[in-house]
Amino acid sequence: KLITHQNFDFFIAFFIIFNVISMAVQSYKPSSSQTSFDLVTNYFFTYVFGCECVLKLFCFHMKRYFANGWNKFDFFIVMVSYIGICIDNIGATISLDPTILRVLRIFRIFRILRAFRIFKALKGLQAIVTALARSVPSMANLVGMLGLLFFIFGVLGVTLFGNMCIEGDQTFAGLGAVRCLFTTDDNLLSRHAHFQGVGWALLSLFRISTGDAWGDILTSLQLEAGGRQVTEETWQYLCDLLSVDTSTTVNELPSYNISRFDRNLSLEIAELSVRKWKSLTEGMEQDRDWPFPASTPEAFQWIQLARMSLPSCLTDSEALYLEEVGLADCSRDGYYIACASSCGSAIIANIYLTLFVCVSAFVLLQLVIAVLMDELTQEKEMEEHSPLVPEATCLHRNTLARIYRRWALNELRRMELDDVVQGEHTYPHLRSPFHHREKRS
Numbered sequence: 001k002l003i004t005h006q007n008f009d010f011f012i013a014f015f016i017i018f019n020v021i022s023m024a025v026q027s028y029k030p031s032s033s034q035t036s037f038d039l040v041t042n043y044f045f046t047y048v049f050g051c052e053c054v055l056k057l058f059c060f061h062m063k064r065y066f067a068n069g070w071n072k073f074d075f076f077i078v079m080v081s082y083i084g085i086c087i088d089n090i091g092a093t094i095s096l097d098p099t100i101l102r103v104l105r106i107f108r109i110f111r112i113l114r115a116f117r118i119f120k121a122l123k124g125l126q127a128i129v130t131a132l133a134r135s136v137p138s139m140a141n142l143v144g145m146l147g148l149l150f151f152i153f154g155v156l157g158v159t160l161f162g163n164m165c166i167e168g169d170q171t172f173a174g175l176g177a178v179r180c181l182f183t184t185d186d187n188l189l190s191r192h193a194h195f196q197g198v199g200w201a202l203l204s205l206f207r208i209s210t211g212d213a214w215g216d217i218l219t220s221l222q223l224e225a226g227g228r229q230v231t232e233e234t235w236q237y238l239c240d241l242l243s244v245d246t247s248t249t250v251n252e253l254p255s256y257n258i259s260r261f262d263r264n265l266s267l268e269i270a271e272l273s274v275r276k277w278k279s280l281t282e283g284m285e286q287d288r289d290w291p292f293p294a295s296t297p298e299a300f301q302w303i304q305l306a307r308m309s310l311p312s313c314l315t316d317s318e319a320l321y322l323e324e325v326g327l328a329d330c331s332r333d334g335y336y337i338a339c340a341s342s343c344g345s346a347i348i349a350n351i352y353l354t355l356f357v358c359v360s361a362f363v364l365l366q367l368v369i370a371v372l373m374d375e376l377t378q379e380k381e382m383e384e385h386s387p388l389v390p391e392a393t394c395l396h397r398n399t400l401a402r403i404y405r406r407w408a409l410n411e412l413r414r415m416e417l418d419d420v421v422q423g424e425h426t427y428p429h430l431r432s433p434f435h436h437r438e439k440r441s
Contacts (some may be wrong), residue, residue, distance in 0.1 A: 007171040012052055016117045019045045023115065042111065048111040049114075053078050060330045070126075074117065082112040102182045131375035138191055138371045146364055153356050154201035160219055160348055163340045165313075173285040175329040178274055178322060181291065181303050183313050208353065210359040219351035226311035228266040233307045236259060238269055241276075241295040241301060266309040267318060273306035274327045 001009060024039045025034060034186060051165075053075055057065050065071050087263065119125045165180035166189040180188070180330040189195075193204040208214040251260040258268055278289075280299045287293045319339035322328035330339040 003055055008427075012048075012119075013122070015045060015384075016114070016441060020115045020118055023112065025375065029128060042081070043085070044230070050078050050082070077110070077113050077117065080113070083199045083396050084111060126377060128372075133305055133371055134378075135371050137377045138375075139368070142364065142367055142371065144438075146360070149359060149364075150202055150205050152354045153205055153352075154195075154198050157168050157195040157352070158198055160352065161344055162197075163342060164189055164196075164221070164223070164344055166194045166196060167191045170425075171290055173290075174330070175278070175327060177231070177291045178328040179314060179330060181221070181274075181277075181344055182307055183342055184307065187220060187312065189217070193217050199231050205356065205360075207247040208357060211361065214353065214357065218349055218353050219346045221345045221353070222346040223313055224346055225313055225315050225343050228310065230260065230265045230269065232292070234269070234305070236274075237305055237308065241298075241305060244268060250387060270306045270318075271310070271322065271325060271327065273302045274322065276302040277306075278327065313339060314339075325376040384402065 009211070021035070022045075025037060032039065056071065065072070066075075165183050167185075168191055169180040169188070170177050170183070174431060190279050193200075193202045193257060195204060204217065212312055239253075242253065242256070255273060258265070258272070262268060277299050280296045280302070281291060281293055284290065284293045284296070287295075292303070314322070319328060319330075319341060323330065323339040328339050330337045
């Protein structure tokens, strides 16, 4: 009665909560008072919880005690705590190898598991943990559904945005860097969140589903080709790089076969800029500051001009043109890959990511909450309809039959002792109601 009384649970819960509070006193570099307090509280709570285990083992016996999962957890925590105390004492009295001592002191880490005993002290938290455990089969179906959703959106993301440049693509050796040189560093996708493979797409979608800066990813995926009209600033910058006197030559550059009235003037300027960059940086692929070696500052100026003429990114036709004239190479590991656009799409990116976030972060979240609420409701109904004595277990048919046989035998003996009639008497009415089933089995 003492062990199963509610006041005893409150008594142990007080020590559990106080133990959790005492753990907050610990710090990285504790003072002498903190060390002493930690030592005293460790010994004290280990002793209290150890006494609880001994009392329950004595009252419930081993089989009934270990039939409860929380009791198994309590026993494990107590044993680990005692092992940690023994190791600390051995390390203080016997000089052990520091490496071995560090390995043995890993048992001290298990002391933090005492905080989980608060779930046992607070019945509400215990009900939630039980509901979580009971909902694992249903959660498995939700996880499968979520995995299928991620895979579908991952493959779709590779198809739609797998061509976009990421950080580091502009540092490929030789002409492999050209396709991504037209995209500024601010518009490149992060190396840890892109769609150049299903695996990376799944990781990126997981990051998006958590809400971690998914707006930045959306902004990068919205990258579209800017206007292809050559501005006065771009033309002036070209003339300055070529050291052309604009006072005498306004619209024509005969030496380079370029005219301001050309239909594809922006592409011609970009082609000239890449050729100049190639001639300046040829043989410098191993430099640390590639693709803009510090020894040739003019290389960056020519790429800056190329970005001004074809801002933001390259379209499919522009990338193929640069490849045809020998100014771009998109092959990887010896395999030929045709150069493709490095642009995204604002409309598609908004629809794609908004739909994914709504489905993953809201619909599936509501399904998880619904499953947990259903399990909590069922748990509450089970407690209301089948209340059990604390630490009790369900009574099975064979156990009930054994109890009835023992009771019938004791009753038969009592009646035989009280019977004044001489001779043998039988009491068929005391026969077990399970007799015919037991005989048949």
